[in-house]
Structure formats: structure tokens, C-alpha cells
Amino acid sequence: MAPDGALPALPALPALLALLAALLLPGPGGAQTWVSPQEATLPRGGSVDLNCSTACPQPTGLGLETPVDKELVSEGDTWKLFKLKNVDRDSTPLCFSNCPGQAQTSATASLTVYAFPQHVELAPLPAWQPVGDNLTLSCRVQGGEPRARLSVVLLRGQEELSRQPAPLGEPAEVTATVQAGREHHGANFTCVAELDLQPQGVGLFRNASEPRQLRTFALPQMPPHLAASPQILEVGSQGRVHCSLAGLFPASEAQVQLQLGGRELNTTVSHAKDSVRATASVEVTVEEEGPRPLVCTVLLGTRQQEARTTLTVYSFPAPNLTLSQPEVSEGTEVTVECEGHHGTTVTLDGVPAQPPSPRVQLQLNASANDHGRHFLCSVALDVAGQVLHKNQTRELRVLYGPRLDQRDCPENLTWPEGSWQTLRCQARGNPLPNVSCQHESTRSPLPIGKPQPVELQLAGTYCCRAVSPHGEVTHVISIHVVPKPLLPPVLIILVVVLALLGIVGTAGYIYNRQRKIKKYKLQQAQEAAAMKLTAAQPSPS
Structure with a gap:
């Protein structure tokens, strides 16, 4: 029926x-x-x-x-x-x-009334579920009679996780607990109410909830690796910050935040199979001077791991080195002053400043030896246990008259006749003096710095004069010319060697000839004696 x-x-x-x-x-x-x-x-x-x-x-x-x-x-x-x-x-x-x-x-008679489940709902899943933690699935079924023939099934995809009879009460609620794993990430969970009236010949009726997707995650119980390069950073300069963590799942969902003193840095994040890495460039201002907390936070799911270190920000201006006059005449008093930033240790050419003043001075009468002298001003600053140095140099230029002596221009020169020679004669002075040399009697000039052939008439005494706007000096040099020998020494040696070789060769020839003659005469005598001996022997009968 x-x-x-x-x-x-x-x-x-x-x-x-x-x-x-x-x-x-x-x-x-x-x-x-x-x-x-x-x-x-x-x-x-x-x-x-x-x-x-x-x-x-x-x-x-x-x-x-x-x-x-x-x-x-x-x-x-x-x-x-x-x-x-x-x-x-x-x-x-x-x-x-x-x-x-x-x-x-x-x-x-027994009349059994049945009604389909009107509404089946799977309770919302957590936004993120830690891997290894228990996940409770809860399903509510509105309606559905008779309850004795009503079952509630919880599914992951098409896999049946739990099947339970619907309890009494309205709505009927059933729960099941599963341990979340990596394989559950991205899986759809569904609740199905089944009214089984097949024994009564009516049929099997099903009503399913909307599927809900689960996201699982794993975050290791260790802080990220955080490093700053360098660990002390000067105002106006730029550094790099690196932060990484391995053992994540899913690593592609991990977020990384880098902060310096509460200021969020512009971070570049890259993901690998099970790790995440973040880098950021950091430039600091004078307002951030001092030790600043550097924080790396890795966020995944509902948890986070954090690493902290300290980045010390400092200001370290270069020292100020001044000369009262950068260019002076010889004999002028010069003041050299070196001044450093507050809190630094200052030295000038190895002379330290007297604390608490960060300034040191030197005074000197400028001499020719001070021309081109470099004064070194050095400041040192202790930043977080590291001693940093900055230097400044200045050159002093001293104007002085010509200097011309034996070290600049030799007094006596001996040159062989016929050779090529160059006169080296350079005066000292600032500005550089102009030097010229001429024969004392003939007034003929002697080139300086140019090769010239040496002749006998080049010999003599020369007066060299060094002139500049700051004075004039002279220096006398003597040149001796050695005449050429009648035969060149090389030729004489060659003749002697050839003569000796001729004598030795002649003696050798004569000796060898006499030895051959004696050998020949001896051989002739031996042959004659042999012939006589042969003739004296009787012939056989």
C-alpha cells in the first residue's frame, strides 16, 4: 500500500x-x-x-x-x-x-509517520587547525523521523569518518573527533543525514550539508633565525636584515614581519618547500639613535614564532681638521687643530686630546722639511663594544727658497771620452727652482737631463744656478774627461788572446808531428827486423 x-x-x-x-x-x-x-x-x-x-x-x-x-x-x-x-x-x-x-x-494497527531531515549543517571549522591536534566535527540535523531510522554520517571527501544514530531532541546533534594531519589540509568535510526506510519498502533518503574546507598547519617550536648585517648601523647608512625558519607547513601560507623599534620594514618574503625567508633593507635616522629592538615574527595559522635581537644605531661624524694657513712661507707659525664629535677619543698625529675636551692643537714654525707634510686627525668611538675609527688628513704647503747641494747635484763627474752621458742636477724648493749650468770660463751651457756625447773639450768647471721667486743659490761641479787609449782595451785583449792561441796551436802541431814521425820510424824498423828473421830460417826439405 x-x-x-x-x-x-x-x-x-x-x-x-x-x-x-x-x-x-x-x-x-x-x-x-x-x-x-x-x-x-x-x-x-x-x-x-x-x-x-x-x-x-x-x-x-x-x-x-x-x-x-x-x-x-x-x-x-x-x-x-x-x-x-x-x-x-x-x-x-x-x-x-x-x-x-x-x-x-x-x-x-501501527501507523509510523516519517519526515525527511529539513536542514543539515556542519558546524564551522576553525580557520586553521594545528597538525597533531584533535579536531571536533559537530553536525546538527533539523527534523527527520522516525529517529530510530535516522543516521548521521560525517565524511572527509568520500571517506566515511563516523556514522552514528541520530539522538533524540531537536535539533539532533552528533560529534566526532579526528586528529588533524597534513593530509587534511584543503580537504572538504560534509555531514549527511540518512533516513533508511528500505525495510518498510519506502526507500533511502539523504540530505547533506554544505561542505566545509579545513586548513591545517605546522609551525616548529623554535624561534626563527634572525641576523642583521651589520649589527651596528650608522645614521644615514643602509644595512640588511635576514630572517628564516624551516619545518613549516604549508610554507607558502607563512607570513613574515620585520620591525625595527616598532617600525615595520619593507620586507621581501620568499617560500621554499618547507621554509620561509625574509629580507629587508634598513636605513636609520638620527631619531633612532641608540640600541633598537629588531624583531622577526613568523605567522602561520593561529600561531607565531618570534626572534629578537638588538641593532645599535649611532652617529659618528668625521673629525674636523683645520690649518690656520694651508700654504705659508718658511718660518711662519702654523696652528693645526683637530676636533671630534662629543663622546669620541681624539688624537692629532699621535697626540691625544686632554679630556674632557674633544679638541687638540699643534703649533709649529713652518720649515722646508714641513712642505708636503700630512697631518692626521683620528677619532675613535665605542659602539656596543666595537671601537670604530674615522680619520681626516690635511697637507701643509711651505714656500721656501732653492736648495742645491751634493745630494741634488754631484760636485765631481768623470766621464770617458766618446761615451754618452746625462747630467742629473735638480734643485729643491717651493715653487720648484729653475736650474741652469754654464762653463765658468767659456760660459757655454751644459744641458741638464739630456744625453750628450762626451768630448775632451767638455772637461772643466761649471757653475750651476738655481733660481725661484724666493731666492737664488749656486753650486759648482767639475767634469773630468778620460781620453781614449791608442788601442781600445778590448782590441788589445783580443790581440793578446789570438797570439796566445797561435802559439798554443803551433806548439801542438809541432808536438803532434814529431810524435807521428817517431811512430812511423819505429814501425819501419819493426818491419825490417821481421824480414831478416824470415830470411835466416832454413826452408823445409
């Missing part, structure tokens, strides 16, 4: 029921009552036909007791067909009959 419609009227039903009643009619004292169907399953608000019949041939009463609206559809002598309408709850209608002379008999 269809649960959601009335039983159709059958034309032969009264005759059939009468026949059944006659066949089953007991003897006196055995009247009975039946209901058909005895069990029915129908949707809430549906209707069903119930037939009440009796074995009594002439019942005085035959009816149906039920709280549900009913309607008599048709009847016969021993039966009545009722339609129950708008059945909204389980009930047990009662068929009864009265037979004369016998006690009332009855029969009950």
Missing part, C-alpha cells in the same frame, strides 16, 4: 470481506475483530485506508477509535473501510466490534 495515498476502492471488496468473514467465522462464543493493514508507514500529513472487519455475522457495533481525522469510505455487514487523513504523528488506531452475547473484541 502506498504510504502517501489512500487505498483504492475495490468493487469486489465487500463480497471478499464477507467471504473471509464466513470462512473465518468461529462458532458461538468465538467472535473476532481484524484490522488491515496492521502496520503502515506514511509521510507526515499523509492519509491511509484502514479496514476494520469482524467474524460476527450480525455485529451490533463495528467501529474505529483514533485521534486522527477519519472518514468512512464504505461498509458491509461485517466490515467498514475508513480513510485516516492528515496523519502527523505515530499512532495505534483501534478497530472494535460487539457481537450479541459475547464480549467486545478489538484489533490495533
Whole structure:
């Protein structure tokens, strides 16, 4: 019988029921009552036909007791067909009959009302779930009857995680606990309510919630590696900050923040398979001078790891080195002053300033030896245990007259006749003097710094004069020319060597010839003696 419609009227039903009643009619004292169907399953608000019949041939009463609206559809002598309408709850209608002379008999039917789950909702999942922690899945089901046939299933994708009977109460709520793993990251979880009426011949009804996606994460229990290069940073200069952490999952979701003294740095973040790395350039101002906290924060999911260090910001201006006059004449008094920044240690050419003053002075009478002298002003600053240095130099220029002596221009020169020679004669002075040399008697000039052939007439005494706007000096040099020998020494040596070689060669030739002659004469004598000996021997007979 269809649960959601009335039983159709059958034309032969009264005759059939009468026949059944006659066949089953007991003897006196055995009247009975039946209901058909005895069990029915129908949707809430549906209707069903119930037939009440009796074995009594002439019942005085035959009816149906039920709280549900009913309607008599048709009847016969021993039966009545009722339609129950708008059945909204389980009930047990009662068929009864009265037979004369016998006690009332009855029969009950069982009506089961079913309703689909109206709403199934999976409770929101955490925005992030730590790997290894337990995750509680909670599902609420609104409606769904009968509860005995209602199950709640929790799924990860198509994998069944939990199946439980729906508890009583409205709404029905079930929970299940799973341990979150990396494989759960990005997985969809769903709750399904199943109303199984297959044993009743109705079918299996399912209603599912909207899927919810889970994100899992793993953040190691260790601080990131944080390093600043350098660890002390001068105002106006630029440094680099590096921060990294390994063992993350998923590393691509990690965020990194770098802050200096509460100021967020412009950070570049790169991700690898299971690690994250952040770098930032940092430029500091004078307002940030002093030790400043440098913080790296790695954020993933609902947790974070933090590393801290200190970056010391300092100001260290170069020292100020001044000369009272950068260019002076010889004999002028010069004041050299070196001044450093407050808190620095100042020295000038190795002379330290007297504390607490960061200034030191030198005074001198400028001499020719001071020309080109470099004065060194040095300042030292202790920053976080590191001693830093900055230097400044200044050159003193001294104007002085010409200097021309033996070290600048030799007094005596000896040159071989026929050679090429260059006169080296350079005066000292500032500005550089102009030097010229000439023969004392002939007044002929002697070139300076140029190669020239040496002749006998070059010999003599020369006066060299050095002239500048600051004075004039002279210096006398003597040049001696060694005449050429009649034969060049090389040629004489060559002749002697050739003569010796000729003598040695001649002696060798004569000796060798005499030795060959003696050898030849000896050989001739030996051959003659042999011939005589042969002739003296008798011939054989």
C-alpha cells in the first residue's frame, strides 16, 4: 500500500470481506475483530485506508477509535473501510466490534509517520587547525523521523569518518573527533543525514550539508633565525636584515614581519618547500639613535614564532681638521687643530686630546722639511663594544727658497771620452727652482737631463744656478774627461788572446808531428827486423 495515498476502492471488496468473514467465522462464543493493514508507514500529513472487519455475522457495533481525522469510505455487514487523513504523528488506531452475547473484541494497527531531515549543517571549522591536534566535527540535523531510522554520517571527501544514530531532541546533534594531519589540509568535510526506510519498502533518503574546507598547519617550536648585517648601523647608512625558519607547513601560507623599534620594514618574503625567508633593507635616522629592538615574527595559522635581537644605531661624524694657513712661507707659525664629535677619543698625529675636551692643537714654525707634510686627525668611538675609527688628513704647503747641494747635484763627474752621458742636477724648493749650468770660463751651457756625447773639450768647471721667486743659490761641479787609449782595451785583449792561441796551436802541431814521425820510424824498423828473421830460417826439405 502506498504510504502517501489512500487505498483504492475495490468493487469486489465487500463480497471478499464477507467471504473471509464466513470462512473465518468461529462458532458461538468465538467472535473476532481484524484490522488491515496492521502496520503502515506514511509521510507526515499523509492519509491511509484502514479496514476494520469482524467474524460476527450480525455485529451490533463495528467501529474505529483514533485521534486522527477519519472518514468512512464504505461498509458491509461485517466490515467498514475508513480513510485516516492528515496523519502527523505515530499512532495505534483501534478497530472494535460487539457481537450479541459475547464480549467486545478489538484489533490495533501501527501507523509510523516519517519526515525527511529539513536542514543539515556542519558546524564551522576553525580557520586553521594545528597538525597533531584533535579536531571536533559537530553536525546538527533539523527534523527527520522516525529517529530510530535516522543516521548521521560525517565524511572527509568520500571517506566515511563516523556514522552514528541520530539522538533524540531537536535539533539532533552528533560529534566526532579526528586528529588533524597534513593530509587534511584543503580537504572538504560534509555531514549527511540518512533516513533508511528500505525495510518498510519506502526507500533511502539523504540530505547533506554544505561542505566545509579545513586548513591545517605546522609551525616548529623554535624561534626563527634572525641576523642583521651589520649589527651596528650608522645614521644615514643602509644595512640588511635576514630572517628564516624551516619545518613549516604549508610554507607558502607563512607570513613574515620585520620591525625595527616598532617600525615595520619593507620586507621581501620568499617560500621554499618547507621554509620561509625574509629580507629587508634598513636605513636609520638620527631619531633612532641608540640600541633598537629588531624583531622577526613568523605567522602561520593561529600561531607565531618570534626572534629578537638588538641593532645599535649611532652617529659618528668625521673629525674636523683645520690649518690656520694651508700654504705659508718658511718660518711662519702654523696652528693645526683637530676636533671630534662629543663622546669620541681624539688624537692629532699621535697626540691625544686632554679630556674632557674633544679638541687638540699643534703649533709649529713652518720649515722646508714641513712642505708636503700630512697631518692626521683620528677619532675613535665605542659602539656596543666595537671601537670604530674615522680619520681626516690635511697637507701643509711651505714656500721656501732653492736648495742645491751634493745630494741634488754631484760636485765631481768623470766621464770617458766618446761615451754618452746625462747630467742629473735638480734643485729643491717651493715653487720648484729653475736650474741652469754654464762653463765658468767659456760660459757655454751644459744641458741638464739630456744625453750628450762626451768630448775632451767638455772637461772643466761649471757653475750651476738655481733660481725661484724666493731666492737664488749656486753650486759648482767639475767634469773630468778620460781620453781614449791608442788601442781600445778590448782590441788589445783580443790581440793578446789570438797570439796566445797561435802559439798554443803551433806548439801542438809541432808536438803532434814529431810524435807521428817517431811512430812511423819505429814501425819501419819493426818491419825490417821481421824480414831478416824470415830470411835466416832454413826452408823445409
